[in-house]
Amino acid sequence: MRRRKGSIDDLSNPLDCFLDVVCNLIGVLLLAAIISALAVKENVYDVFTPVEQPTKGSRHYLFAATPEGIYPFEKNAAYKKLKMNPANHTAETRYFRYTREIESKRTTCIMKKSFPLITEMNVSTIMEELQRLRKSIRDNDNFFVCFNVSPDESAFRLFRLARKELWENGIKVGWVPIDPEKKIFFQKGGLEIVPQG
Amino acid sequence: MNRSSGFLPFMDILTGLMGIIILINIVLSLSLADGQDVKVKIIPKEENITWRDKSMKPVMVVCASNHVMLQKTRISTKQMKARARFHRKITDAIEKRGDGAYLLALIKPDGYRSFRYVRAAAKALDIRIGYEPIDGNWEMVY
Numbered sequence: 001m002r003r004r005k006g007s008i009d010d011l012s013n014p015l016d017c018f019l020d021v022v023c024n025l026i027g028v029l030l031l032a033a034i035i036s037a038l039a040v041k042e043n044v045y046d047v048f049t050p051v052e053q054p055t056k057g058s059r060h061y062l063f064a065a066t067p068e069g070i071y072p073f074e075k076n077a078a079y080k081k082l083k084m085n086p087a088n089h090t091a092e093t094r095y096f097r098y099t100r101e102i103e104s105k106r107t108t109c110i111m112k113k114s115f116p117l118i119t120e121m122n123v124s125t126i127m128e129e130l131q132r133l134r135k136s137i138r139d140n141d142n143f144f145v146c147f148n149v150s151p152d153e154s155a156f157r158l159f160r161l162a163r164k165e166l167w168e169n170g171i172k173v174g175w176v177p178i179d180p181e182k183k184i185f186f187q188k189g190g191l192e193i194v195p196q197g
Numbered sequence: 198m199n200r201s202s203g204f205l206p207f208m209d210i211l212t213g214l215m216g217i218i219i220l221i222n223i224v225l226s227l228s229l230a231d232g233q234d235v236k237v238k239i240i241p242k243e244e245n246i247t248w249r250d251k252s253m254k255p256v257m258v259v260c261a262s263n264h265v266m267l268q269k270t271r272i273s274t275k276q277m278k279a280r281a282r283f284h285r286k287i288t289d290a291i292e293k294r295g296d297g298a299y300l301l302a303l304i305k306p307d308g309y310r311s312f313r314y315v316r317a318a319a320k321a322l323d324i325r326i327g328y329e330p331i332d333g334n335w336e337m338v339y
Contacts, residue, residue: 036225051327156330177309
């Protein structure tokens with residue numbers, strides 16, 4: 001009898017231990033499920049969106065926001081080059097090639113494929129780039145920064161990061177959804193560029 | 198032996214429960230990883246607004262590939278081309294919201310063409326407009 005009783009205890013003890021392990025595992029899994037459910041539920045982002053601000057004669061600096069990175073158009077420098085050498089109808093900046101069309105009186109702009117200046121990793125350097133384009137960025141009421149943003153989620157995210165950086169420095173920002181990797185025409189009566197904020 | 202066999206149905210239930218919880222965990226982690234239907238609250242940025250004393254009431258327009266959603270009304274590109282009727286719909290929505298109402302266009306990656314109709318309408322009707330790029334999987338929280 002004693003022997004038999006002992007054998008039952010031997011059998012139930014490992015089962016108890018296994019039950020403990022299973023119960024603990026269920027507890028941990030339940031905890032993980034609750035945390036995941038809360039994370040899914042509370043995954044609400046706030047996005048601040050300003051309205052267009054009417055401006056007159058405000059100077060703007062154009063940037064292209066693509067999935068790869070942000071590139072300055074350096075439009076002023078290109079127009080200066082075109083003006084200085086009217087016989088030559090093309091001018092190149094670091095990232096774009098500008099061509100003046102005589103008949104249509106418009107300037108076309110094509111992106112040159114190269115490594116982007118500003119990426120998601122160094123988005124704060126947009127302020128340094130802006131400082132390079134414009135000596136004084138203190139008089140931030142007289143100018144704004146505009147982005148031509150590629151219709152792409154990565155480009156959208158990059159634009160939002162750059163905009164946040166500029167807003168934190170008190171600079172007005174505008175944007176237009178346009179594909180900067182395609183040929184862009186600069187002419188009167190085109191897509192209006194207005195700051196928001 | 199009787200005691201050990203009494204455990205087995207209970208173990209079955211526990212194992213089944215474990216399976217269900219593991220499944221729930223997998224589904225939740227997948228939805229977190231994929232970022233499906235990320236909930237986003239669009240807040241009007243009120244700095245430098247000329248009507249600071251009034252509260253801003255956005256009339257949301259979601260711009261998608263071949264249509265826009267004006268509040269809960271779907272308007273196709275074809276309907277947007279009928280300019281007078283499209284303008285009327287926007288005016289009605291703005292008037293319904295009352296003072297401080299303005300258009301807030303939320304542009305999906307494939308919706309930049311339909312946005313041009315919305316912006317042109319806002320300009321023609323002299324309605325203030327704000328616009329924001331949104332990802333395809335964003336779900337708006339009002």
